[in-house]
Amino acid sequence: MQHLKDSYKSEFKAEAVKVNDKEVILIITYFYPTSGGQPNDTGTITRISDNKEFKVIDVKKENNQIIHILDKEGLKENDKVKCKIDWERRYKLMRMHTTAHVISSIIHKETGAMITGNQLDTEKSRIDFSLEKFNKENIENYIKKANEEIKKDHKITISTISKEEAEKIKNLSKLAKGLPPNLKEIRIVTIGSINEQGDGGTHVNSTKEIGAIKLLSIENKGKSNRRLYFSLE
Secondary structure, eight states: GGGGGGGOOOOEEEEEEETTTTTEEEOOOOOOSTTTTTTOOOOOEEEETOOOEEEEEEEEEETTEEEEESSSOOTTTTTTTEEEEEEHHHHHHHHHHHHHHHHHHHHHHHOOEEEEEEOOOOOOOEEEEEEEESOOHHHHHHHHHHHHHHTTBBBBEEEEEEEHHHHSSTTTOBTTTTTOOOOOOEEEEEEEEEETOOOSSHHHHHHHHHHEEEEEEEESSSSEEEEEEEEEO
């Protein structure tokens, strides 16, 4: 899971250790697999011996292994390769993910609402949260507060603690379903003094990298389920 150690690394060398038609497992990879509402990385894998390029069109995680789905067959086991992640796409998703944490933290602090779902994308993302009283003016005010926090240049730090330690920290998970039950260690993403949350995605180093949040729309999905769409400027 090298992408969790260095989200900014977009080029690296590796070796194909298992190949099944268009599906490839590398000895090491920084490609991010679809997980937790964050889409997979895309990019290229190039065989060093003949410079043949394969496009990475999807990345998934199965049985604790990262599987790269290529646009064509041809890569062989033991092939030495150069890998390049589509950095523009990765960076947009990093900015979106950190933004989602900032927004969810503000809403949780102001209302106590828990996050019930989310879906990040490069141009538009959404957050679902549980909230009985739904007021557009209030939501606009939360986004305003989130933008004010972003301008303060909060640093983002990553740490890992045991599941037992994590369970002792109040409000570590803003998700309604809580922390994943099958993990022994929890990766913690801390955004300055405003947010501390268990998370397995990629993030920027500072909130100043985000830019500004633009509220696109809000929806009432019934009962206490609300949905917020946003983009970045």
